[in-house]
Amino acid sequence: MLKVLDSAVPIACWSCAVAHNESTLFCPHCSKIQPPPGADYYSVFSLEPRLTLDLGMLEHQFHKLSRKLHPDRFARATPEEKDWSLADTALLNDAYRTLRDPIRRTEYLLKLHGAEIGEEHSGKGRTDPSRVPADLLEEVFDLNMQLEEMRAAKKMGEEDPDLKQSLTEAKKKFDGLLDDVDNDLRTQWTAWDDGDASARSAAQKTMLALLDRRRYLDNLVRDVNETLGAN
């Protein structure tokens, strides 16, 4: 569910017919439930589309809306309203899960602004070489070799303590690199939220590179955890 940021299109409430400009789950005039709005996740919570987000406010809004959408409240409602309460709840949950997570939120908002992220967009053309984290490749490759060795040894019922030690250290290092990336991303959030058009586009480019780097690291840490954890 990804729609253009446009909450300015007036929608007439099905119940009271008063037009409202908000992509809201409930009519601001008569408080009746509305069909799932086709706008973005931010407007579901009446939040500004920013990367820096007040998570307390988000959670508060989520609980408030969840209560209002509870099926018990629609026990005697029309079939349409019952359906909408379910569809709105699904939308609300998706929106909350996406915005609560700093990485998913960043990817979501950049996608809303036209950035191409993820495997589904990569078939269109050649990979921009600037987006390949070259300094990481060598380490990534070596680590993968060690992981393969470790898995092979495990299959044979053997365990190499040196290899385990080295993997544990590598994991620590990559965990640290992940933290660095997350901190760098947070720095860019401010530039993106508050900057002018050119600052915003520079921040977007930096963030896309950081997200790529993060995906690499994330996959690695996951693989190391799986291999080390399967004891």
Add this chain to the structure above:
Amino acid sequence: MAYSDKVVDHYNNPRNVGTLDKSSSEVGTGLVGAPECGDVMRLQIRVNPETQVIEEAKFKTFGCGSAIASSSLATEWIKGRTVDDAMAIKNTDIVKELSLPPVKIHCSVLAEDAIRAAIGDWKKKNGVAEAAPAATATAQ
């Protein structure tokens, strides 16, 4: 989405997996990665210094079936070719041969990049100029 038979074949029975001596002057190593999926691919070639023919090619890929198949196929194709011939291999050739779906095209791009990187490394080691302009235009 199902993998094509050719991809499955290369995946189950990859050709030329292995390592060549990185420090040898006859060996070129290309290490490339795809940020989209976190795949990493190493492709190595051993070039005959007299004939410039790629006599041996090895790869090791950590990634999805299409990435493994693309690099496996790439090593098969470049073996026996001259360095210049190998440079002519396009990712679209790999896509066609393996019937890769659009979401997996980047795997073939990665394989092409790996070939170029390996050849580039070999050229650098041996002082061969990169992309010799108007290379021996022999009229046929």
